[in-house]
Every structure is written in C-alpha cells, then in structure tokens.
Amino acid sequence: MTERQAKTHFLENTDLSSILEPETSSSRPAECKVIATLGPSCRDVETLVAMMEAGMTAARVDLTWGSLEYHKQSLRNLQQASQQTKRMCAVILDTVGRELMIRRDFTLDHEGWPVHMEGFDIKDKQQVTVTTDAKAEASSSVLPISYQHFAHMCQPGDTLFVGRYLVNGADQSSLYLEVKDIKGDDVICTALNDAHMDGLLTVIHSEREGDGMSSLQTDLPLLTDYDEQAIKTFIKEFEIDYINLTYTSSGMDVYEMREFLDDNNGENVKIIAKVENLEALHNFDSIAGAADAVILSRGNLGLDVAPEKTAVVQKAAINRCNLLGRPVIITRLVDSMAEAPRCTRAEATDVANAVLDGVDAMMMGAETLRGKYPVETVRTVLAICRQAELAFDHESHFDRMMARAMQEDEDMMLDSSHHHGDFLSPPGGQSPDSRAAAYARPVPETLEGAAKAVSLKSTEASGSHGSPADNHYVQPGLPPVHPRTPPSARRPGSSDGHTEGTSPSFSASGPSQMGHARFSGSSNRVSSFGSLPRAMSTAASLGETAAAAESRRTESSMSKVESIASTAVRAAAKMDAGLIICYAGTGRTASLVAKYRPNVPILTLVVPQLRSKGLAWELEGRSLARQFLIMRGLIPMLAAPMQGAGDSLLSQVLSAAVKRGLVEPKQHVVCVLSVRGDLVLNVCQVDEKGSGLKSNLASLGSELNLTAQQGNVSQHEVALSF
C-alpha cells in the first residue's frame, strides 16, 4: 500500500433498514465539538442558552468585523448563558491578521453591529481599480483596499479574489480579477465574472502563475494594531482560552504569537493556527508542531487548492494532526443553513466524512454569525456527527496511530537529518518551511515573488494595516505593527513532567507494549497540548544545533505519558469500560488519550490549583477545562478549588458522570491519575446504584488515599461543574 491510499471506511453494518431506524435517545455527548461564531444572529442570552443546550461548546469572536464594545457585549452575554446553563464554553478570539479588506461605508445597527450600504454590481470583463488611495470610495469600478502597500504586492498576471466575509468562493459576491497594470497606488484589473458585491468584502491576492505559491499577503505583519489592542483588552477583561491566528504561514508565526501572549498576561491562552493557503500547507508540520490546535479554513483554502486535491488535502492534514495528537478543526460546514433550516445533502455528507476522517471540531461561520438558524445549525451538525461517530472505526484508528508512531520513530532513527514534514512539497525541492527559514536568511532568489515580498517588510513597519476594513477602531497613539525579530528559539525544555515508574495497579502489557517502547513524542517544546516527533526538523531549521536536535529526538522517542495514554484506551476497549477519567494538569495527558480515539468519553478532571503570580495568587484550572472543549471525546469537569481527593472525589465524579449519562452503574472506568507524582493507570467500577465508586476496590482506594494523605488535597465535599 502506498502512502497516498486512504484507509477505507467499510461499514460492518450494511443493513439499510437498521441504519434508518430512529436513534434511541442517547444522553452521551457527541465526540466532536461545535464552535460557533458570535454575531448579530446569536449574541443574545436566550439564543446562546439554546445553542449551548444544543451542544455548542466553544464560541468565537471574530475581530475582522465589529467594534470592541460589540464583542465585549457578546462575551458578557455568553458568560450569562454559561451561568444559566451551568455549562462551560470555551472563548476564542480570531485575529484580523493578514486579512485584506475592501473599505466601504457602513452604519451601525441598534446593537452597534456595522452594516454596509447597498451593494453594487460588477460585470464580466469590465475594468475595476483596486486602490490604496485612502480618500477613494467603493463603487462598481473602484475598490479601495485596507492595506497601504497592496499595490507593491501585485504585478500584471496576478489573480485577485474579492469575496464576502465568511462566504468565500461560493456565492454571488465572489469576484475574480486579473491584474493588468499597476499605476502608483492603483492596481488596474479586469473582472473575470459577473458579481454582486455585498456586505464586508475580503480580498485574497491569489495564485501567481508559474511559481506555485499563492496568497502573497502572508508577508504582511502577523497582527494588526487593532488585534494587539483587542487581545490585550480582552485578556484583561475576560477569560480568553484561545487565539485563532489568521493566515498562519509557518511555525515561526506561532512562536511570535506565543511571545506576544506571554508578554501580555496571556500565558494561559492557547494558540490555534489557521491554515488558509498554500504556503501554510507547505509548512504544515512546523505550524502543527508549534500550535496548540489547527484550523483548516476550508473557504480560503478552497481558493488555493484545486478542487481535485481538496478532499485528499483535508484527509492528509487531519491525519497529520491526529498523529501529532493535535486538535484539528474545520470550517465551512453547512453554509446553506445561513438561509435554510435544512442543510444540503452534500453538506451533510461532508460533515459526516470529516468525522470519519478524524476531525476534532467543526467551526461555524456565517451560519451562526448572521444566519437565520443558529440553533438548528448546531443541532444539525451535532446530529450528523453523532451518527458518523457510530460508524467511526475506533479500533482501526487506534491501530493506525500505533503503527504510524512506531514507523515514524523508526524513520527518525534511520535518518534524523532528513526532513519528512510536508505533504505538499513545492516544486524544485525548496525548503517547505520557507518563511521560517526566511527569518534566518533571505528567501531563495528563485522565488521571484517572495523576494519582492520580503523587500516589502521594511516598508510595512510604517505601513497602515491597522483595523478591520478601515482605521475606525484603532485607538490613536498605538504604535505601528513592526515585523518582529525572530523569537529566540525559546522553547521550554521540559520532559514529560512525570517521574518514570511502573503503575502499581495496571501494567502496560500485550501488543501495545512494544509500540509504547518505541513511541515518539510527548516532549513538545512549544505546544502545551501535545507532542511533535518531528519538531526537531523545525528546530533545526531555526538554527538549533544538530546535537541539540538529536538529544530532543532521543528524548522524544521515550514517552511514558503517551504509553500510559494509549494503554488507557486499549484497556478501556478490552474491558468494555464505559468511561476514561483523566486528571488534567496541563492537558498533555488528556490530549494524548484523545489521540487514540477511545470509543468511550474521556472525562478530563481539572482540580484547580492556587499558583503565585508575582505577589498575587491566582486559581488556575478553569481555562484549561474550557480548552478541552474543542477536542474530540474530551468532557471536562471542574472540581471546586482545593476540595476533595482520593476516592471521595472520584466517587463524586462517578456519580456526576452517571447523572450526565456518561457511564452506567456497574460499568468499569479506566483512570489516568498520579500517585506520589508518578503517572499511573487504574481501573475502578461504578457501584450498583450509580452513586459513586464501588467500595471493594481496595487497591484503587488505597492508592488514592495515599495521595490524599500527602496533604495536597483534602476530603471535603466537592462541587463539580461540566
């Protein structure tokens, strides 16, 4: 079998009558998660409550459009909805970043959401001028653009795409332009199709014939002034769990973002890299290795990737993330539900196939932001996910993960200097991580366009690319965005964080043991969630010495955490357990359990910790619990701070899990926990009434009590919240 072949999803049950039988209602939550974009259609408390009850687990605020005050109100409403439903919801902030926009006049509606004036028509073959002239007004022949240096990026023969925000490429507001001439600030183009331009219009500087690289706007600064201001403000005033990094082009972008967050009290905020163009696909491994999660922005990607490659690119990207244990999210699921209460057949099939491909979460855009059916959208997508999850072959996924991890480790042993990373190698054998390399040395001259783009960097430092569509939201006095100097390959050198040792209650044995011994990877330096066996190739390209890279490799090939995580999944399957419980401190162990996709929920138990922050003390844990809400199979549970321990805590967790329908009385439960600082695997059983831990499992109880006696936990009652 060649690497290009897909694994088959052959349904064991081909009996159509039984497939068509209505589902008996299951209270077990879907494995996959649904993220919704907040906007005019879904920011009131009532709708948010309904969406949370329908299963939305994370909400995105997109800085591309709308004022800071508008988004703050959306988040305040979300907090209220969360209190009402007693459900957690992760909060994601999406940057404007390298997004280019057409400036158009707008008014504010009664809630403060910007609404554009009437749209206009553009006819096939007509001349259209895209201009950086700040005084120009949008019309059918002139499109003023938000980025001052746009004209420098273009050359005759380029293709530009102008499309409606969150609906790229698929509606009547999609316009393709061919660049004919550049005259000062003006890019003179010819329209390649008829289009009705309406709403907020984003621009993509698309493929330049011949060089195979597209979306050259990736050489713009990573964050706009507005982004920087908004991120700092939101971190101060809200609990932000993730930043979506728009147009991430390499792992270096993620490091840069990490540094910005660390410098601005955002140490707990995790980074989701948005993969939106060819360059990001070429640099996929460095991006996925550096980020905490990845979004495949399928709308924007659809403009760069040929239709015939789309499905395979999606599968490959998802599989790569799966192998890294990195959460992967896709966009553009049920666009038609922005207008209709029922999705199309193609959309329903697409969602289900993504579940079978192994995706973690689905991110809604226009459907919830400005669609007519936000609640039905969440319900529909989750219903499709549930059905597809029933058909998902958990066992073969597990086997694949094990086999590939072993294979990769072997490959690395054979050739640690060979760069395997990227599944879309550019022609001519160029370094896949061209942008990362560009920090250290100039972009290869062979990339004619890229060389030109690099020369732009110095001018961008003073360039205006400050705000969505125009500069209305930029506070006066904010410094301009400067391309950052390369971050000092600053990757905290930590190992698993667990002491090595054998589990007193469960030993990793059987066929998986062999795999565990060879497993690469839980000692990732950058992402806090998971591991990257091949991070070393990225590190090497960032200037790390061969010896350091080699030592990272050796270290990463022996991971007890991954061994325990995979064994927990195997044990749950072998014992027909109903639930896996995983205590979570950083989330690394839980994400590795999720990597192996057990056929049972993974309850991630977060016991908040009091940590010192300078002179102040801060209770940490809530954000981590919410961060699990974009990850497949994970159900976070937050224990009350400093309360509960040992089998008292576990009993209450089990009782809550039974009430929630996660596990049934008498079922076995596999637990991943620490005992005297050592990570161990344990098995317990729910009692007959479903009120807690079956008491005769002495070994487990005593292990847990030992931890309790160490004094880091107490025996009080706990308040648990999902």
Ligand SMILES: Nc1ncnc2c1ncn2[C@@H]1O[C@H](COP(=O)(O)OP(=O)(O)O)[C@@H](O)[C@H]1O
């Ligand atoms: N038996 C237990 N009783 C109470 N707390 C526990 C127990 N086992 C683990 N924990 C806590 O849960 C967290 C798990 O952290 P760790 O095992 O390092 O996982 P991660 O991979 O998420 O960092 C730690 O804070 C640990 O103190």
Ligand SMILES: C=C(OP(=O)(O)O)C(=O)O
């Ligand atoms: C960029 C996004 O998605 P897409 O490219 O799929 O429209 C998004 O929703 O932020």
